Amino acid sequence: MPADASGQPCAIRDVLDWIGDQWSLLVLATLAPGVKRFSQLEREIGDVSKQMLSKTLRRLEQDGFVAREVHAEVPPRVEYRLTPLGMSFLEPMRGLIRWAEANQAAIAAARRVAT
């Protein structure tokens, strides 16, 4: 297993576990502005199923990126927000998104040449 760009062999594969999952990134990006309820997340992400959104939220909760709060009301109000760990991930994620925006055209051009 080669030393990756930073000399650490397995850090890449660990990162890919989450980042490879587009729903995780979309949930994190949607929670970036602040606390949201399930229905808000569903509406804002748009083309995600209830099952996929629940599964993604549960996994992000287990990995420590998202916190879930149940307010004792009738019916109970459930809210999701980013934890400090989740918030800390936004910066490298934004770096990736900025790179993607800046280079989308170059990649599209390369793909046209290749086809």
Add this chain to the structure above:
Amino acid sequence: MPADASGQPCAIRDVLDWIGDQWSLLVLATLAPGVKRFSQLEREIGDVSKQMLSKTLRRLEQDGFVAREVHAEVPPRVEYRLTPLGMSFLEPMRGLIRWAEANQAAIAAARRVAT
């Protein structure tokens, strides 16, 4: 579709096309230090099949991240290197890897609590 962390709706999904593929990242990280031949890449990445490595290199070439040079020798010598686009991707990728290294323990701890 929500505005993502940077306000762009589809940049995330485009980024995920490549980054979700662990072999792409491993090839890019392995090429970061400089020009490599197929057999070097195969040896350094370790657990990649010839087919997967060929397929990944072809896709990275099509997307403009990697350049392939054939030297007219007998037998022909084939070398791969990062293009400027490929090199420019290393920085956000390293940001991600640095984040992963710094937070791996926190994630592992969260997972233990969750299980």
